[in-house]
């Protein structure tokens with residue numbers, strides 16, 4: 001791969017928080033989010049298609065402490081993570097993530113986890129759309145991917161609902177939790193994002 005040329009050098013991104021959507025607030029994590037944060041990560045149904053297994057309280061405490069300072073990105077390789085809160089009840093319901101993979105290639109990836117009590121309302125897509133906007137419009141990304149286990153149909157549907165294209169199915173691409181897993185890759189380019197906003 002040629003690593004010269006096309007990059008726009010950016011100094012990272014510090015979004016102005018909270019971000020408000022119709023039904024949600026996206027904000028930085030706080031240490032007092034622990035109860036819901038751990039409730040989400042200690043559920044087998046939530047972690048079924050994630051790389052990590054159900055977390056102990058100590059593991060959740062450690063993950064949450066890191067996330068408190070991950071609401072911005074300064075360099076490639078970092079992840080911006082925003083807690084998602086319902087405006088009607090004030091409850092924390094999960095989080096959305098933007099991984100900044102490459103400055104030269106202006107490439108990122110989306111991630112999201114919601115508490116199952118709040119599935120089926122479109123909250124995931126509503127929050128993820130804001131993170132896509134940050135990626136394209138504030139960080140200047142050229143391409144954002146969504147990757148999931150091919151059996152994770154809820155995740156694939158969410159990504160398609162955002163307007164991402166299915167690009168590939170990588171057979172037995174990863175060995176996770178004792179088995180070979182097929183990985184589905186969807187993506188959107190910055191010009192396609194502009195098209196969804198037109």
Ligand SMILES: CC(C)(COP(=O)(O)OP(=O)(O)OC[C@H]1O[C@@H](n2cnc3c(N)ncnc32)[C@H](O)[C@@H]1OP(=O)(O)O)[C@@H](O)C(=O)NCCC(=O)NCCS
Pocket residue numbers: 045046047049050111112113114115118119120121122123124125126147148149152154155157158161
């Ligand atoms: C992936 C995940 C966030 C998807 O949650 P979800 O609730 O299915 O997704 P959304 O929040 O976008 O909601 C979409 C659903 O709400 C429904 N819905 C109801 N009211 C709606 C509204 N007002 N607006 C939009 N959708 C609405 C949609 O029809 C859709 O249902 P369907 O998929 O059965 O057709 C969730 O399954 C999850 O957290 N899984 C565990 C973690 C995980 O695997 N993360 C992904 C790793 S790759």
